[in-house]
Amino acid sequence: QVQLVESGGGLVQAGGSLRLSCVVSGRPFRDSGAGWFRQNPGEEREFVAAIDWNSEPKYARSVSGRFTISRDNVKNSVFLQMNSLKPEDTAVYYCALDPAGSSSRASNRYAYWGQGTQVTVSS
Numbered sequence: 830q831v832q833l834v835e836s837g838g839g840l841v842q843a844g845g846s847l848r849l850s851c852v853v854s855g856r857p858f859r860d861s862g863a864g865w866f867r868q869n870p871g872e873e874r875e876f877v878a879a880i881d882w883n884s885e886p887k888y889a890r891s892v893s894g895r896f897t898i899s900r901d902n903v904k905n906s907v908f909l910q911m912n913s914l915k916p917e918d919t920a921v922y923y924c925a926l927d928p929a930g931s932s933s934r935a936s937n938r939y940a941y942w943g944q945g946t947q948v949t950v951s952s
Contacts, residue, residue, distance in 0.1 A: 830855050831853070831854070831855035831856050831926070831941045832853070832854045832855055833851055833852070833853050833924045833925070833926060833941055833942060833943035833944075834851065834852050834854075834943060834944070835849060835850065835851045835922065835923070835924045835943045835944065835945060835946040836849070836850050836851075836852075836946060837849040837850050837946060838922060838946030838947045838948045839947075839948070839949070840949045840950075840951065841914055841948075841949070841950055841951070842950070842951050843914060843915055843916055843950055843951065843952050844913060844914065845914050845950070846910070846911060846912045846913075846914065847911045847914065847948060848908060848909070848910050848911070849865065849908065849909040849911065849922055849924075849946060849948075850906055850907075850908055851863070851865075851906060851907045851908070851924030851943055852904070852905060852906050853905045853906070853907070853926060853941075854905065856926075856928065856941075858902060858905040858906075858926075859882070859902045860882050860928075860930050861882060861926050861927060861928050861929075861930055862879060862880065862881045862882055862926070862927035862929065862930045862931045862932050862933070863879065863880055863898075863900060863907040863924065863925065863926055863927070863932075864876070864877075864878065864879035864880075864924075864925045864927070864932065864933070864939060865877040865878045865879070865898065865907075865909045865922055865923070865924060865925075866922070866923045866925060866936055867918075867920035867921065867922045867923070867948075868920055868921050868923065868945075869919070869920050869921070874923070874936050875889070875920075876889050876934040876935075876936070877889055877892055877896065877909070877922070878892065878896055878898040878909060879898065879931075879932035879933065879934065880898045880899070880900050880907065880932055881930055881931055881932035882930035883930075884899075884900060885932060886898050886899075886932070887932045887934065889934075891917075892911075892918075895911065895912050895913045895914075896909060896910065896911050896912070897909070897910040897912075898910075907924060909922070911948070914948075914950045915950060916950045916951065916952045917950075918948060918950050919948060919949050919950050920947075920948060921945040921946065921947050921948075922945060922946050922947075922948050923942055923943055923944075923945045924942070924943040925939035925941065925942050925943070926939060926940065926941040926942075927939050927940065928940055928941075
């Protein structure tokens, strides 16, 4: 059974930083792509960042220059370092896995999802 477990969310003031982690178990991670998405109630899930099997990153325009995605194939983990956080970054953040290895912006390319972790940025 494939599991993705996120951690690292919380409450932070605007301008602060958080580091999200996602540990993958139940299938090989090295050849998979991974992404981070976020969602607020009543809104569609939004692409944040992704990294392909070869560690090439991709970012949404709204977070480019502030967020950094990375992966550790030894620890079967993907990370999202979030700096200069803004109140509009507030959302539930989800980790997702694409067994095909891509870094797609489309949520329907991802076969596996974590349970989400809340990030709240106060002004």
